[in-house]
Amino acid sequence: MKISSKTHYGVQVLSFLAVSEKPVSAKELEKCTGVSSKYLEKVLKILSDINVVSATRGANGGYSLSRNAEQIRMGEVVRALEEDNMEIIDCVAKSGCCCPSSKLWKKLFDGINEILDGVTLKEISEGTIL
Amino acid sequence: MKISSKTHYGVQVLSFLAVSEKPVSAKELEKCTGVSSKYLEKVLKILSDINVVSATRGANGGYSLSRNAEQIRMGEVVRALEEDNMEIIDCVAKSGCCCPSSKLWKKLFDGINEILDGVTLKEISEGTIL
DNA sequence: TGAATTCCTACCAAATCGGTAGGAATTGGC
DNA sequence: GCCAATTCCTACCGATTTGGTAGGAATTCA
Numbered sequence: 001m002k003i004s005s006k007t008h009y010g011v012q013v014l015s016f017l018a019v020s021e022k023p024v025s026a027k028e029l030e031k032c033t034g035v036s037s038k039y040l041e042k043v044l045k046i047l048s049d050i051n052v053v054s055a056t057r058g059a060n061g062g063y064s065l066s067r068n069a070e071q072i073r074m075g076e077v078v079r080a081l082e083e084d085n086m087e088i089i090d091c092v093a094k095s096g097c098c099c100p101s102s103k104l105w106k107k108l109f110d111g112i113n114e115i116l117d118g119v120t121l122k123e124i125s126e127g128t129i130l
Numbered sequence: 131m132k133i134s135s136k137t138h139y140g141v142q143v144l145s146f147l148a149v150s151e152k153p154v155s156a157k158e159l160e161k162c163t164g165v166s167s168k169y170l171e172k173v174l175k176i177l178s179d180i181n182v183v184s185a186t187r188g189a190n191g192g193y194s195l196s197r198n199a200e201q202i203r204m205g206e207v208v209r210a211l212e213e214d215n216m217e218i219i220d221c222v223a224k225s226g227c228c229c230p231s232s233k234l235w236k237k238l239f240d241g242i243n244e245i246l247d248g249v250t251l252k253e254i255s256e257g258t259i260l
Numbered sequence: 261t262g263a264a265t266t267c268c269t270a271c272c273a274a275a276t277c278g279g280t281a282g283g284a285a286t287t288g289g290c
Numbered sequence: 291g292c293c294a295a296t297t298c299c300t301a302c303c304g305a306t307t308t309g310g311t312a313g314g315a316a317t318t319c320a
Contacts, residue, residue, distance in 0.1 A: 061296045104254055108133075112131075
């Protein structure tokens, strides 16, 4: 029940990209964040796969948002970065089980997703989140 | 960002205890849940430390709720079972940092706690959770 | 005293986390 | 065409966490 550093880094770099005009390379992001560019590459690949950032290779390449920051909801970002760990506990996910607690976990994860989907990258980069 | 099996087991055994009059031993709970009594002992020790169950040793001993089920909120249970992993990410917890994402994590964890504190053990054991 | 039980400590295998390393593929500029 | 800059791919690796197991000490009831 905690946020991985991968997710943390992911949101951090997104808020850098949100205020940058040109593509930003992993090396430059390393300077901003202090996180190794090699590791950021991994994080950014995940964000690229879900079409939140677009990556261009080669000289003058780098990463940029593939949509406006207000059209990027934190839900999709966090779900991707936490990979399959955002699902409800196995027994519930695999539909069969109906242990008494399953409704609690469902309620919890629905709530988590609702909160995250209610926040856009724009709000984060501008600090206007409530 | 997932629920550990320890937490899952914890809520499961609590809902057993909620419908039992007499103290229930770890061995009996093993029969109900399929989880080894040795491991359940650990889980129950945590719940005992936060005064949600009371344990009595010796013959005819076992575990029972130390309060009415409607007075046990899932928030305290889950926070205890997940130990320190329910805190906001380190950089935020240690007050100094104000990376742009910190407000998001704070909002998220506040929301999680609010959801969990809004559900009582009674609702779980009776299945009346919304 | 003996059986049933929790409590305490130590240990352990497997998975996950948080990276590192090396190089292939691609692209732009000269 | 070549070189430098960049992402992409694959493999590896140490530390930590997870999910237990094992053995026995302490306690309690009959």
